[in-house]
Amino acid sequence: MGIVERKEREKAEMRRKIVDVAVRMFVEQGYEKVSIRNIADKIEYSPATIYLYYKDKDQLLYDVQTEAFDSLYKAFAEQVTSSDPFERLEQLAYAYLDFAWKNPELYDLMFIIKAPMNAIAEEEKWKGGDDSYNALVNLVSECVEKKLIRQNDPALAALSMWAFAHGFVSLQLRGRCQKATGYTEEEMPDVIRRAVKEYLQLIKA
Amino acid sequence: MGIVERKEREKAEMRRKIVDVAVRMFVEQGYEKVSIRNIADKIEYSPATIYLYYKDKDQLLYDVQTEAFDSLYKAFAEQVTSSDPFERLEQLAYAYLDFAWKNPELYDLMFIIKAPMNAIAEEEKWKGGDDSYNALVNLVSECVEKKLIRQNDPALAALSMWAFAHGFVSLQLRGRCQKATGYTEEEMPDVIRRAVKEYLQLIKA
DNA sequence: CAAATATACTAAACAGTGTTTAGTTTCCAA
DNA sequence: TTGGAAACTAAACACTGTTTAGTATATTTG
Structure with a gap:
């Protein structure tokens, strides 16, 4: 039956x-x-x-978050295609920014808002965004191994890259960048792209 | 009368x-x-x-925010004391991180939460954090002029530095860093400090 | 000084929120 | 067919930000 x-x-x-x-x-x-x-x-x-x-709203948000992380990972899979690891790192960064500008509300839920993390404390382990973050760590590890970037601690280098991108995105999503720089909202994504490119040039071996 | x-x-x-x-x-x-x-x-x-x-809660939060920005600026004034501009930049970064770890809830209100920005849309101009941000921009400008750092656009270099620090802080305040790296919460401030130092070394001329 | 008016304040209500309780309907198994 | 479990909901609870209407208190005016 x-x-x-x-x-x-x-x-x-x-x-x-x-x-x-x-x-x-x-x-x-x-x-x-x-x-x-x-x-x-x-x-x-x-x-x-x-x-x-x-059980509660947070648990629902947690599932919504998981859904959103799947979208991000899909975007990575589609846009990170180069054969050169360092170029792939660049593509990953741009895909991340793109995702944020296209899905600001999802980005909020995934990385900025407190809410769904309450549910996670109760979970065994937070699997949200694991795939995407692993993709970054693996990529950075490869770059470190092949001496394509100047850093030598992959974990720290990956976290730094993430922090850099996330910093820009979250400042932008809260309207801080425009207030600080005087650029218009439409110009900012491009400015941020340039800044991220500059960062990548800085860490390039 | x-x-x-x-x-x-x-x-x-x-x-x-x-x-x-x-x-x-x-x-x-x-x-x-x-x-x-x-x-x-x-x-x-x-x-x-x-x-x-x-008028409403947002207007109150705006005043609370202003208060918090004053504290941040005070922290800057106290901790940024070196005669060397690049060292001052380092001190500023550390003071920023320190402020965040000591006043996480204020940091939330100043930079992460959406709420008080609604009030700001109605204001003529958002003066919150202007002093602190100007301190950063001036410092970076000085470093650019004296060719102490590799970047040459002060506005972009300042924004990048802010984004980097803010990225770390906001990820940390949402428990993302630990989940990503496996470090404990107590270790993270030190790890982040190291990462910021590394960034400063990267941009050093 | 007394009356009129403006100011400061609040009790109560409104419309919304997440969540729980108690009760009903629907479905399945014995 | 009947007993019990499962699915569902109306209504309530305890909150939230905010508004309204009304009451005291303070100030100005006749």
Whole structure:
């Protein structure tokens, strides 16, 4: 009797439905304007139903986050194609920036907002973004091995690169870059791209 | 008749009282746990009274932010003392990191959280952090002039440095660094300090 | 000085939030 | 067919930021 299997499948489908509309609503309206009631309305269930599938809002956000990290990893896979490791590093950086400008609300949820990290404290281990970050670490490791960059600690070099990119993105997403530099919002992505290129030139062996 | 002056003074005193306890509560309990009602309770007025002195919560947060930026600037003034411009740049960076580790909740409010920036859109110009950022830009400009660093665009070099430091701090404050590197939370400030030092060595002429 | 007015303040309400409880309906197994 | 589990929800709870209407208090005016 495949009833328990079907029930499990239905449960999984319902979760899918919930995170799907949650993701869409986040992308369209931004984190702050999406409430459990809004989501419940959209999927035509009562708010309480969502709590049958998610312990709390943070747990739901955690799943939304995971979804977003998948998108980022997909973007990496598509845009990081060069045969030269250092060039791949460049492509990875640009793909990261691109993702941020195209999905600012998702970026918020993945890296800036506090909320979903509360759920993670309870998790065994935070797997979110692991694939993407590993891609960076592996790439940097390769560059270190082949002496393409000046640093020699891959872990620290990778973290530094991430911090540099993330710093720019998060300042930009909060409107700080324009206030600081006087560039317009449209110009900034290009300015940041140049700054990241400059950084890569600095670390180039 | 100094009555209007007294009234104005009293109005200013009340505002002081409000932002003072607001700052204290932010530092102690964090942004998310401080409500208008909490603040009102602490100063022993009704919540509605706060709205006689602040248009909305964002406007109050803006004042709290300004307060926090003053503290940062003070930290700069105290810790940036060397006669050598490049060394001063180093001191500035370390002072920035120090401030973040000592006042994580204030840092959140100043640079990470969305909230007070809503108020700023309405302001003529965002003066928050202007002094501190100008200190950085001036310092970087001096370094560029004296050819102490390899970059030649002071605006971009300053922004890059800020982005680098802010990237580390904001990743760290969201627990991302530990998850990524495996270092403990206590070790991270030191690791980040090393990374920043490495960056400064990279840009050193 | 008394009346009129402006100011300071608040109780109560409004509309929203995340979440829980208690109760109903639906479905499956014995 | 009936007993019990599972799915679902209406309503409530305890919050949030904010507004409204009304009450005291202080100041100005006749």
